[in-house]
Amino acid sequence: MIEELFTKLENWTWSSAVVGLGYVGLPLVVTQARAGVPVTGFDVKESVIDSLNAGRSHIDDIADDELAEIDARFTSDPAKLSEADVIFICVPTPLAVGKLPDISYIERAGEAIAASLRRGQLVILESTTYPGTTEDTLLPILEKSGLKLEDDFLLAYAPERVDPANASFRTANIPRVVGGATLRSTAAAELVYRRFIEKVHPVSSARTAEMAKLLENTFRWVNIALVNEMSTIARAIGVDIWEVVDAAATKPFGFMPFYPGPGVGGHCIPLDPFYLQWAARVTGEGTRFVELAEAINSRMPQVVVSRVQDALNDHAKALRGSNVLVLGVAYKKNVRDFRESPAKETIGGLQQHGAVVTYSDPHVPSLRDEGIELDSVPLDERTLADADCVLILADHDAFDHQLIARTARLVVDTRNALGRRGLRGDNVVTI
Template sequence: MEHGEAAVFLRNQIVPQRSQLGRELKKKIRDRSAKVGVVGLGYVGLPLAVEMARKGYQVTGIDLMREKVDAVNSGMSYVLDVPSETLLSFVSANKIRATQSLAAVEKLDTLNICVPTPLRKNKDPDLSYVIAAVEAIRNHIRPGQLIVLESTTYPGTTREIVLPILEESGLKVGHDFFLAYSPERVDPGNQKYTTHNIPKVVGGVTARCTEVAVLLYEQFVESVIAVSSTDSAEMVKLLENTFRSVNIALANEMALTCHSLGINVWEVINAAKTKPFGFMPFYPGPGLGGHCIPIDPYYLTWKARMNGCEPRLIELAGHINSQMPAFTVRLIADALNEKGKTLKGSRILGLGVSYKRDTNDVRESPALQILEGLHGKGASIYFSDPYVSSINIKENTIKSIDLTAETLRSMDCVVILTDHSSVDYALVAKFSRLIVDTRNALQGYSRSDVVVL
């Protein structure tokens, strides 16, 4: 939208007094008459939409993908943490509806933006989804709206990127509209902590922005923590995920060191965690996956470098973690070698391919890299995952196979890549000829020859 158009747009509106806008919005938020919107109906946006509907709001979900919009409108959930019955009950009660049209923004009072923030090939931040969403919102923005960015990003994004685009509308932040950042901390597959009881950090561009955004979240989240700026709120999320990346890298380095010394790293960690203070256990694994931990630290290192700071520890952690899939392939090759077999020609079953336990998300999953590595060395690869029906390896679609005694017996090696809780590990322990366990899932099962990470 051009500046001239924005002025016309504003002149044609009956705009309440600026000072009243915040008061009116807060009243609507409190009495649930606010029409709330979620832009991006993925792993983050859909649970958020459901939580808002649960607290009595009428929610409009906006997504560019027709399949997701159609699925939501027919009450069919594609996010494991959101049961279809729950979604259907809100859709049937007209509490949730989805649309592909960003024009819906005009009718909404609040908007939470939950679009992807991936990396470019060179590991620089890719804000193209955020920018596209914000530009579309700018074209339909009206006075009195609250806009909150939830996508994970580097400090400064809301103030330096989002705000200038929205102000191209001619509206002024803190007066005509309210803008805040609130990091999303949802942990897919976590039954104990979900959207309503994970504390929410909020930072507004102005004090009034913070006030309105805090009020919105207080309606459906048990605890809300206000920080002084959007930059601080953005940095909170990057600290949390960098903390995980660095500590997982330490656990992975411990695993490699223990392996070279013939020590079981799992036994060491389990004993170390008995210390009641000053130690928090992190565990090794076949590599990092998902849309957060492998990606978010690079948002921070990019911004740090732009400001003359060299974040070496964070980059080293990323490097160590990225070596784990290749190490796992070597571990499997060595285990087969011990049995007098070569990787080439062996039948290998990957057990669990999503990036973490009890989810169906295969984005950035190290399992895919490992299966691809095994395939590249001439192994015949198979997989079994109760939550993932098919994966693509080198342009071939492979379908999940049932975990039966016959399947297990027919494999030269079973490699546990993700420890889903519904898998029958007793069956795996009983019928597999050779097992490589990257998650210590077979601890406690009577089998002494399991090769652990």
Template sequence: MLKNLKNKIESQNSIIGIIGLGYVGLPLISAFFNKGFQVIGFDVDSKKVETLNAGKSYIKHISNEEVDKWRISGKFEATTDSARLAEADVLLICVPTPLNDTRDPDLTYVEKTTESIARTLRKGQLIILESTTYPTTTRDVMLPILETSGLKVGEDFFLAYSPEREDPGNPDFTAAGIPKVVGGYDPQSLELAVALYSQSIVKVIPVSSCEVAEACKILENTYRAVNIALVNELKMLFDRMGIDIWEVIDAAKTKPFGFQAFYPGPGLGGHCIPIDPFYLTWLARKQGLTTRFIELAGEVNSRMPDYVITRLAEFLNEQGKPIKNSKILLLGVAYKKDVDDPRESPSFFLMEELLKRGAELSYNDPHVPHLPKMRHHDLPEMSSCELTEKLLSEQDCVLIATDHSAYDCNFITSHSKFILDTRNFTKLATMTTGIIRKA
């Protein structure tokens, strides 16, 4: 069984099934398709499936031309039919793993996907979870569900975990160009998973277990969350002292060792950094421990939108205006620059609070033309306004929340009366007419 599947993988004759056609799934399709594999994409969202089968993309860094190439080749198809899971030799699970209302891990998508796989599981398949989760998920949550098929792991089918590593908006790193950590349930599963990723990924790092691979991803994102919290806290302190945190960081990063630059902002965004550390705090509670360091970082980062609103109120007060009835233009609703991903974006917290306080709010984002429905935010339907001289000049404040490269810094600073900059974007300006503050 193992030898047959390994031969199919190494000869690129295996069929790769990718479940979850979002910001992780589509780059994986690209990585395996470009190495000659036949790929089937699975998603419960029929609109995504129809779009891909029409040769169109809905993610900025995967082009229409690339998706159309998949379609024309005949080596890719997207489907909502879970019965077709049996056709794939390898199934990669890339579904969401959000937090529930009590900030505990919500594995509903992983569990339902695994149940669908179990109903069609056949001998000789390799199942790999890529969704970010807490250590023991693959072994304790997925495996019992898969074994309801009556098949035995390590003999009839194989199971592994390999955390997704994506950096949307960064042209220097694609899915194929980022080293891949892989942990197998058993040696046979690890051998197959390493063989698979070695076909399409620049470097594969095998580790001793699924749990090590799961913990690796949590460590990566907790490391970032804690360090961002540190600079966010220092930002609030240095603001009060009249010290520019951005200049401090620029000075500190000249040290060639012992320091890595992290930057403050209006809050954490994206699907990983605001969420993943809480998997670890939940797991620690189950072990009878507390993770005070991580929880403190979460508190600091989660209060940054409130800090921005406070700074905005102070800024407007200097002009003799309250937030209520002030015209405020928010620039950028994506969670980071040059992406079209709004998940967990701090801009939504800012917009909610501004509307609650009676601001006359508008927004612009070249990558997010319409405000999407977000399950944790109740915002009205809004569309991105055209960024004109007239629009900028009419605002009581332009609030820079995301520093997209598409924004012309001099155009914005030349035509805005008041700017509150949360990203140090205006440091690029050589022409300014209004008042600029940082938050």
């Protein structure tokens, strides 16, 4: 049966199923369908399936038009998984209490696949996780089916690197690292991705691929912490951190620019380093970089609250009772995702100090999370003029930056959104 699978992979006659249709899974469905792969999307959330079957996308990066152009099926029936030759797992990997990895979604997905696993299938895990998950956790679950790895089915890990709202790099042109639980698993997964991804980079094991993903995201997390610390130092010295970074970035080698901000959000960067930390702890190793970066990055919302307080103070105003208009509550520009967004802690901090907080975000019409209950207000002359302080947390392109610069009395710009556009006047301070 494995030979038959290879024949299908080589002849491009294989079909696939994607388990988990979120920010990662839905673009994977669309990319494969565009490459001519017969693909079925599977999700446990009926609302997601209903919406996709009605042609409505719930993901920023996939427009309804793109769904209309492709031929794909969407289902919540796990029995359909047995029809696919290749099954991708793209389910969430959040943190449990105590910042411990929660791989229960991978376990549940594995159980659903095992229930109808058949000979000649290849299972590929794409969710971010700690080294060992594929071979030590997922494999035993799949083998509960009575089938054996290598003899009956193949298994690989291939971390997703998608960057929501990045128009230059989408699933098809982001190079893919692939590591199999066996050599034939790596070879099969490589054939799969070569059909719809421009560059594939095979590695010697699933563990290597799992670790590579954690290195990438921890690298980002640590460097963001470094530049956040630099911004505090720059402010104390009296220089502009954005000018400093842009100057350093002219070095053509050995430097990569990272920019300060109000903290780190989303489903990946703030979580993945803790998967690494857990894996390191099991081996008795420490992760001092992760701890230091956590200490700096997690403090940023408080730094922002203090910055707003200081800026108002310079205008002879107390934070208590002041109207603060927050611009952008998504975790980054041009997306609607507010998971782990530092905006929530910042708004909470401002409210605790007695500020009257409103927000405007064209991508997030209402924010009901972590004790916050607010609806987005329109960004117009009146709301801007009514604010004692405008706080820019996410630099959405949809904001009218000219209007903000012209109308707001005081702006705390944590993204240098106005400076980048040559609009930083005397009414603007940064972090």
